[in-house]
Amino acid sequence: MEKQPRNPVWSRDELTLALDLYVKTGGNPTAKDDAALEALSSVLNKMHRLNGGSDSDTLRNRNGVYLKVMNFRSSDSTYLEQGKVGMQRGNRLEGVLWAEYDGRLADLATDADAIRQAVLGADEAVLAKLPPAEPYEGEEGGVIMRLHKRYERDPKLVKEKRKAAAAAGSLTCEVCGFDFEATYGKLGAGYIEVHHTKPVHTLKPGTKTKLADLATLCANCHRMAHRNRSLISLSTLREYLK
Ligand SMILES: [Zn+2]
Ligand SMILES: [Zn+2]
Numbered sequence: 001m002e003k004q005p006r007n008p009v010w011s012r013d014e015l016t017l018a019l020d021l022y023v024k025t026g027g028n029p030t031a032k033d034d035a036a037l038e039a040l041s042s043v044l045n046k047m048h049r050l051n052g053g054s055d056s057d058t059l060r061n062r063n064g065v066y067l068k069v070m071n072f073r074s075s076d077s078t079y080l081e082q083g084k085v086g087m088q089r090g091n092r093l094e095g096v097l098w099a100e101y102d103g104r105l106a107d108l109a110t111d112a113d114a115i116r117q118a119v120l121g122a123d124e125a126v127l128a129k130l131p132p133a134e135p136y137e138g139e140e141g142g143v144i145m146r147l148h149k150r151y152e153r154d155p156k157l158v159k160e161k162r163k164a165a166a167a168a169g170s171l172t173c174e175v176c177g178f179d180f181e182a183t184y185g186k187l188g189a190g191y192i193e194v195h196h197t198k199p200v201h202t203l204k205p206g207t208k209t210k211l212a213d214l215a216t217l218c219a220n221c222h223r224m225a226h227r228n229r230s231l232i233s234l235s236t237l238r239e240y241l242k
Helices: 012-024 031-050 062-074 077-081 092-101 105-121 124-128 142-152 155-168 180-188 219-225 234-240
Strands: 193-196 214-217
Touching (some): 012 031, 012 105, 012 142, 031 124, 062 092, 142 193, 155 214, 193 219, 219 234
Antiparallel strands (some): 193 214
């Protein structure tokens, strides 16, 4: 018998959106929530394409999305207290997310909105012209950070920002002052990394990036700016510096 290709395991981003829908439908999406289930299915398929995967008829279709949303019942004490048994096929991450957002429903809604905005706002035609995403490093940051890193690696933007920074003085890190040329001599001349300071989900679709939204950072400070799931601002990074 031919093996059916298996759909990938649900990521943290995907489960965040599923949990958000579970909460919004009171743990019981019914026929009247069909539009919401369809919308979630389409966001998840776009997310897979943005993450470099391909979509298919079975990937996160309405039915799969419904089942996954219902899986949260196995973590839901309100539901379990009624003597009902939650579905058992959930993965461990669902329980982790449930515990993480327990009592923090406003944060769940905010995080889910950010993921949705980043995915819906992403222009696939524009992205197709940019260098491909870096090799997938676990799930740190999820789709928001992956998109962010792709946007800021736009060769044209990087070139323009370096040119403007050089014209304004020198190519130094805006957080720690590191100067590649001062340390590496000729090898480091003209080098600095370019960082986008605005989170992607706050950008309206089609917004042109302004040079003022970009910062020049050394490789270390740039890594640290992306260390958490949400961007760390330059001023906060400066406070961390010892
Ligand atoms: Zn630095
Ligand atoms: Zn960056």
